[in-house]
Amino acid sequence: MIRLNNLYWKYKHFTLEIDELTLQPGITILVGNNGSGKSTLLHLLATATRAPRGTIYYHDDTMDTDLPLVRSKIGFVPTGVELYPDFTPVKLLMYMAQLKGLGKDFSIRQIEELLRVFHLEDVKKEKIKKLSQGMQQRLALAQAFLGKPSYIFLDEPLNFLDIHERKSLLNYVAKLAPHCVIIVATHELNEWGPVCNRVLWMYQGRVIYSGSKLMWKQHLPLKVWTGELQDHLYENFSSQHLIVYAGRVKDKLSIRCASNIKPVFGFVEAQPTMEDAFFIRKYTKEAKER
Numbered sequence: 001m002i003r004l005n006n007l008y009w010k011y012k013h014f015t016l017e018i019d020e021l022t023l024q025p026g027i028t029i030l031v032g033n034n035g036s037g038k039s040t041l042l043h044l045l046a047t048a049t050r051a052p053r054g055t056i057y058y059h060d061d062t063m064d065t066d067l068p069l070v071r072s073k074i075g076f077v078p079t080g081v082e083l084y085p086d087f088t089p090v091k092l093l094m095y096m097a098q099l100k101g102l103g104k105d106f107s108i109r110q111i112e113e114l115l116r117v118f119h120l121e122d123v124k125k126e127k128i129k130k131l132s133q134g135m136q137q138r139l140a141l142a143q144a145f146l147g148k149p150s151y152i153f154l155d156e157p158l159n160f161l162d163i164h165e166r167k168s169l170l171n172y173v174a175k176l177a178p179h180c181v182i183i184v185a186t187h188e189l190n191e192w193g194p195v196c197n198r199v200l201w202m203y204q205g206r207v208i209y210s211g212s213k214l215m216w217k218q219h220l221p222l223k224v225w226t227g228e229l230q231d232h233l234y235e236n237f238s239s240q241h242l243i244v245y246a247g248r249v250k251d252k253l254s255i256r257c258a259s260n261i262k263p264v265f266g267f268v269e270a271q272p273t274m275e276d277a278f279f280i281r282k283y284t285k286e287a288k289e290r
């Protein structure tokens with residue numbers, strides 16, 4: 001378990017402030033607009049950034065009581081991470097294992113396993129600069145799981161991954177979830193929906209929702225509706241209802257929208273997805289503030 005207490009961090013016009021927050025074992029997705037503070041929070045949790053005020057407790061330890069111990073239990077993948085281009089995946093993983101203070105035999109066994117899990121066996125002796133972006137992302141992910149960390153922080157981990165690799169990562173992370181605190185900053189709410197346990201919503205540097213994924217999709221102030229619409233009706237329709245999605249099916253528009261009443265004849269109510277809930281919560285919050 002991780003506990004945040006009176007955390008405060010400021011950079012120019014951006015302030016992150018969290019009074020009290022507990023992060024439980026399982027997968028928590030960290031959601032929010034661009035610039036809401038998700039990456040900043042992950043950097044603070046991963047001890048890559050030090051907050052001028054407040055404390056993060058990793059069980060009973062903090063950065064100040066035993067930083068090496070805390071770091072040895074953390075796996076972190078930031079966005080845009082640059083790996084040593086002239087290293088091979090094996091050399092990089094061995095180097096990272098050494099930095100984490102892992103024994104040689106254990107490291108060799110774990111590296112073999114991670115190369116298999118992240119489908120990097122065929123390129124394990126290639127220079128990193130020759131690998132595709134997706135392969136480099138998988139290598140960045142693999143290093144985070146070295147040493148079986150108790151706390152895993154992933155910033156947009158699905159970036160650059162193809163559909164097969166995305167599913168594989170989701171399954172792998174889901175298997176680890178009962179034993180680790182896993183925080184995933186993501187804009188892909190629906191992809192994480194089936195495997196995540198909780199949602200943390202950041203808004204302008206504050207956490208404004210922290211709870212289960214079931215609660216996230218329940219008690220929404222608007223219902224979700226789907227239906228089809230003629231093109232010429234769209235402008236008026238979209239001024240009255242929150243459009244979540246509009247696509248084309250033959251000569252009509254296929255609409256997914258949110259509204260507290262049935263929008264027009266023929267529309268049917270749908271179960272809200274994780275993303276629908278985000279749209280609705282954000283829209284109603286901002287409408288209240290206007």
Ligand SMILES: Nc1ncnc2c1ncn2[C@@H]1O[C@H](COP(=O)(O)OP(=O)(O)OP(=O)(O)O)[C@@H](O)[C@H]1O
Nearest residue numbers: 011014032033034035036037038039040041185202
């Ligand atoms: N090192 C830095 N230099 C400049 N600005 C920074 C830095 N770190 C954070 N910020 C600012 O802090 C705010 C929060 O950024 P952060 O990257 O945490 O948001 P985010 O929620 O992860 O956004 P996104 O969804 O776009 O990844 C932004 O306004 C950003 O410009």
